[in-house]
Amino acid sequence: MQMPFLSVVIPCWNEVRFIAGFLDSVLGNTYPADRMEILLADGYSDDGTREVVRRYAARDHRVFLVDNPGHSKPAGLNRAIRRARGDVIIRLDVHADYPPDYLERCVRGLLDNPGADNVGGIRLSRARDETLLGRAIAVSTTSVFGAGNSRYRTGAAEPQWVDTVFGGCYRRSVFERIGLFDEKLTRAQDREFNQRLRAAGGQILLLPDITCTYYARSDLREFCAWTFEAGYWPFQASRLVGRWIGSWRNVVPAGFVLTLAAGAALAPLPRVGRTARRLTGAVLAAYGAAALGFAAREARRRKDPALAAALPAVFLATHVIYGIGSIRAVLDRRGGKR
Structure with a gap:
């Protein structure tokens, strides 16, 4: 069976430390090379990220640089999705490594589960810097005590329907049915989109045999700022969209x-x-x-x-x-x- 054409969309800005490793990880996937494209929506990075992406694009026809004025993640995602040619669209994060079969497993998860509109797996966590603080922060994001009942963080023993997943692999028809990401939201756009999807009758499937490794913030100042924003945005986003999107x-x-x-x-x-x-x-x-x-x-x-x-x-x-x-x-x- 021929695999559907896959569009990989990624918002990024000033990611020169991670972008080459990320692209190597994605390009090294087992998904058929002639059945995929990689669209990086860059917010006019000024640290060398754009130059790295251009070098990859020059030597691999699958890689495309999409301009995203400003740094807004949802705006970048929407620009990439509008340009995407795929029947399936997967949203990835630069701060993660993906095993060779990641893309294929996600797409097969959609094909094997007709009732699923969005499929994702478990996000393992690793410190960006191997200090004690970095290791503790990484572990806290996967602990039930630190992350609550967020299954894509804490893990699951078997496939289950959930309220959200990390990134997400979507049927293109989802965006045609409920629209794109809400550009009013600096953060929490994935949460809002997945809630909107579920409200429209869609379902989100977590498959525990799909995993990726996320590099958690190890710097104390970055960690504190990120945590504050994580607490702020479910409530502010709910106000902006006019409904409660949290749990x-x-x-x-x-x-x-x-x-x-x-x-x-x-x-x-x-x-x-x-x-x-x-x-x-x-x-x-x-x-x-x-x-x-x-x-x-x-x-x-x-x-x-x-x-x-x-x-x-x-x-x-x-x-x-x-x-x-x-x-x-x-x-x-x-x-x-x-």
């Missing part, structure tokens, strides 16, 4: 932060202070026990004892910063113009 896992960190803030505010008061201190202490004790337990389990599983000490701090930073980002979004009435 319970997006609300829990904000509840945790508000509980601690309320406890701190009430603690000095004469009538309720003692009760507030006890309740806040109980919440922190329960949280600390859970964080230590999950950290010890991950350290044991990965044979990295140092993680037992570093992970609790990363878990706490993740939940507090994420929660502050969510609260800021609820209070921010500027429509995402930040």
Whole structure:
């Protein structure tokens, strides 16, 4: 059976550190070379990314550079999709490595499951820099305690229908039916699109035998900024599109932060202070026990004892910063113009 023509779309901006390895990974896939194209929507990078892409395009007919004025991911994705010729469109991320059969497995997942409109797999996580902090951040993004019930991060034992996947491999008819990515959203565009797809009767299938490796942020400042944005955008995006696009896992960190803030505010008061201190202490004790337990389990599983000490701090930073980002979004009435 002839495989459908596949369009690989990638938004990028200033990715010179990763772009060559990424392209080598994609071009080395087993998908038939005459049945695919690779469209990189670049936001006018000024670090050498465009020159690298042009070199690859000059020697491989599958690679195309698509200009994307500005840095908007959804705008870049939409530009690439409009130019795409494929019957199947897969969205990839530059900060990941893909095994040789990744594209083929994703497309066959669509072909073998007629009810699926979007197919994806498990996103493994690896530190960009092999420091203790980098390793702890990478592990936290795959832990149930750090990532909630996001199956493409935490893993799954068998195929299952989910609310979203990493990247995604779509039938072209999906975009013809429900439209393209919402360009109002700086982030959370994949989440919003997949929710819109499910609301229109579409289904998203997670196949655990499909995996890729994502390079998580290892720098503390980058990690904090990324976590704040991750907490901010489900709420701000919901305001911008006029409906809630998140899940319970997006609300829990904000509840945790508000509980601690309320406890701190009430603690000095004469009538309720003692009760507030006890309740806040109980919440922190329960949280600390859970964080230590999950950290010890991950350290044991990965044979990295140092993680037992570093992970609790990363878990706490993740939940507090994420929660502050969510609260800021609820209070921010500027429509995402930040």
